[in-house]
Amino acid sequence: MGWDFCFAFREADSVWKEQRKLFYEYFRPDRARQYSDAQRTETHAFLRRLLNSPQDFLEHTHHLFGSALTKLVYGIAVKESKDPYVEVAEEAVAGLSKAIHPGKYLVDIFPALKHIPVWMPGAGFRKTGIYFAALNEKLVKAPFEAAEASIAKGEMVESIVADMVSKLSSDPVLRAEQRKMEMHVAATAYAAGADTTVAAVQTFFLLMAMHPEVQKRAQAELDTFLGVDPDRLPDFSDRGTLPYIEALVSELLRWNLVVPASIPHASVEDDLYEEYFIPKGTLIIANVWTLSRDPIMYPEPDKFIPERFLKNGVINNNIRDPRTLIFGFGRRICPGRH
Ligand code: HEM
Known part of the structure; x- marks a missing residue:
């Protein structure tokens, strides 16, 4: 192709x-x-x-x-x-x-x-x-x-x-x-x-249509922080002051992975991993989807719950940030992620 x-x-x-x-x-x-x-x-x-x-x-x-x-x-x-x-x-x-x-x-x-x-x-x-x-x-x-x-x-x-x-x-x-x-x-x-970016933003529209209560809460957060100046739009510098929206984005990226099986890799030489022998040239697919559905890290994983990333109103760093999964891993990690 x-x-x-x-x-x-x-x-x-x-x-x-x-x-x-x-x-x-x-x-x-x-x-x-x-x-x-x-x-x-x-x-x-x-x-x-x-x-x-x-x-x-x-x-x-x-x-x-x-x-x-x-x-x-x-x-x-x-x-x-x-x-x-x-x-x-x-x-x-x-x-x-x-x-x-x-x-x-x-x-x-x-x-x-x-x-x-x-x-x-x-x-x-x-x-x-x-x-x-x-x-x-x-x-x-x-x-x-x-x-x-x-x-x-x-x-x-x-x-x-x-x-x-x-x-x-x-x-x-x-x-x-x-x-x-x-x-x-x-x-x-x-x-x-x-x-990739289009898919993430289109997921946002889907999720807001499915969860109007989440949209209301996100809007309320915006109104509170920007309320003093109703003509101002949120900007990059506001990110730190919008924890619910930050959590919403994290949950969006987790809930609908843009590249659910990442990009397939292949082993460049014979390898041993625990009891597995992996011959050179084996196709390796990182099952990112399963990681994003880990019920211990993300209880009720199929549900869209932005609050799972928050504790006392701030981002809870003990919950795995899906950005550590969705861009792949190691030397081939997505170089466009920044
Ligand atoms: C939501 C947005 C994006 C997601 C979820 C995403 C995801 C991924 C994933 C899963 C890989 C494969 C990593 C691996 O093989 O382990 C990848 C590779 C790559 N991405 Fe992204 N990506 C995104 C945005 C972008 C953007 C905006 C650019 C460019 C400006 C970009 C450029 C690349 C390139 C060049 C590679 C190949 C890296 C390599 O093979 O060395 N990506 N991306």
Whole structure:
């Protein structure tokens, strides 16, 4: 399907290492904090859209993150609706979400099948692959080339790609290699960041519709803290003073995991874990879903109860923060989590 541009799906080789390092430069905690102004601007625009046409909340949520990431990564302002960059990315990621389940296609179990001709009966998966590979090529190239053109004309204000391109080597061979890596890392940020965040925020709408009493309590907390100035909107600096909303977000992330089986891994060498022998190449799936449903840590785990994260009105640090589960673990932990 042409997802090999995205380092989330690479084995931990030298290319993965280099790409992850470059990605980290732009998404490490101190860098992520510099994006607050842009996030605030996008969020306020989202709130205005929501106020004008609340019935389109699902579309507005897609637009919020599609727009925020396209601006941040490529410096491109997307169209209000049917933006070509956002549409391509959404279709590509939707295709991935369907295909990523291990065993979805027989070729996952018998890799040799990838060589069967496209015209043969049962080769539908190859046509799917070819279709998405072409789409992914667009996803990777189109916004990057548009950003380059705008940089060349001196129109680009600020973006991750503008910064990357400014550091390209003058040596043509090295430059071509670096450019390809930058193109891949930029597209990875977009592809890995847009749908995950959308899913989390859409879950918020679902949960507020299911639990109006939680919404009322959250609203009351906001009103109490912001009441002195009714025109002010909550901001990043208010987070510490809104424990119920903080607990609500934690419970939301626990209740509906965005990536319930994380991304499957594979052992790089033979290993022993307690009485288990794990041969090299074994597919390992971290069952994050089960961890999020641990009835000892989270009694009545299927219920949505923000209060479980609170004690005497403040966040209870003895309850496991789901953020320690939902972004994966170890060297492959989500580098976009900040
Ligand atoms: C609610 C939001 C998000 C969730 C729940 C989430 C979750 C995850 C998970 C479970 C993994 C796999 C970790 C593993 O293999 O152990 C992952 C990997 C990754 N995520 Fe996220 N993610 C989110 C947002 C983002 C954002 C906003 C970005 C980019 C700006 C991003 C970029 C990545 C990348 C590049 C990887 C691959 C890391 C690697 O293989 O080395 N993610 N994410």
